[in-house]
Amino acid sequence: MADPMKIRAQMKGDICDIKILMSHPMETGQRKDSDGKVVPAHFIQSLSVDLNGKTVISGQTGTSISRNPVFGFKVKGAKAGDKVTVNWLDNKGDKRTDEATVG
Amino acid sequence: MNIVRRNLLRSAGAGGALAAMLAAGILKPTAVLAAEWNKNAFEAKDTAGAVKALGASSAAENKDLSMTAPEIAENGAVVPIEVISKLPGTTSISILVDKNPFPLSASFDFAEGGIPEVAVRLKLSQTSLVKAVAKTADGKFYTVQKEVKVTVGGCGG
Numbered sequence: 001m002a003d004p005m006k007i008r009a010q011m012k013g014d015i016c017d018i019k020i021l022m023s024h025p026m027e028t029g030q031r032k033d034s035d036g037k038v039v040p041a042h043f044i045q046s047l048s049v050d051l052n053g054k055t056v057i058s059g060q061t062g063t064s065i066s067r068n069p070v071f072g073f074k075v076k077g078a079k080a081g082d083k084v085t086v087n088w089l090d091n092k093g094d095k096r097t098d099e100a101t102v103g
Numbered sequence: 104m105n106i107v108r109r110n111l112l113r114s115a116g117a118g119g120a121l122a123a124m125l126a127a128g129i130l131k132p133t134a135v136l137a138a139e140w141n142k143n144a145f146e147a148k149d150t151a152g153a154v155k156a157l158g159a160s161s162a163a164e165n166k167d168l169s170m171t172a173p174e175i176a177e178n179g180a181v182v183p184i185e186v187i188s189k190l191p192g193t194t195s196i197s198i199l200v201d202k203n204p205f206p207l208s209a210s211f212d213f214a215e216g217g218i219p220e221v222a223v224r225l226k227l228s229q230t231s232l233v234k235a236v237a238k239t240a241d242g243k244f245y246t247v248q249k250e251v252k253v254t255v256g257g258c259g260g
Contacts, residue, residue: 015218073218
């Protein structure tokens with residue numbers, strides 16, 4: 001699997017605030033390296049956020065998301081101790097799954 | 104080469120990477136990530152094309168759909184954008200950068216429990232309108248936009 005994500009899931013009143021930092025080059029496919037060769041596109045295409053095993057948010061992303069993507073989401077129906085799982089899949093078939101406990 | 108990888112590569116030609124992964128048993132069919140990446144929308148070269156590929160018909164502005172964006176982004180490679188929808192029954196939010204080579208940046212769907220508020224960081228190639236399109240359960244679309252001035256472009260070209 002690719003490099004791990006950092007996930008923080010904190011209860012703020014009734015709402016669970018989720019912050020995710022993913023490690024990914026998010027290459028657009030438009031950049032040239034120092035030899036003048038085009039660096040091929042390599043970017044996260046889809047992601048999902050699951051609460052206790054059930055997907056609450058899913059997303060598709062393109063090359064204009066910044067390198068090492070940071071996402072902020074909010075979920076309701078969570079409580080401290082619940083499990084948040086984040087998955088992503090990129091255009092090369094690389095993927096990553098990480099978990100965090102709601103605090 | 105291991106058997107899984109060989110199966111994957113063998114079937115990759117036949118139906119695209121996603122189909123190949125399903126065939127090789129890597130990707131569970133029930134996995135949410137199995138939804139086919141919306142190539143038409145993400146590879147559309149203008150906002151109108153991307154919005155059409157998302158199935159969004161005429162979208163109205165509404166005060167319950169808001170966006171927070173910097174007026175000036177010094178670094179076009181990392182522009183923080185937040186979109187909040189207070190529209191009842193919001194099922195998805197898509198974010199587009201009008202002047203980017205491929206305007207559609209992201210599209211999020213909210214199931215039960217998912218609150219329609221997202222924070223992302225985008226690359227902006229130049230000063231541009233950033234637009235969000237929200238869809239509600241009744242099939243209607245809403246939009247909001249903000250102009251972000253960029254001093255150093257973020258697409259690395």
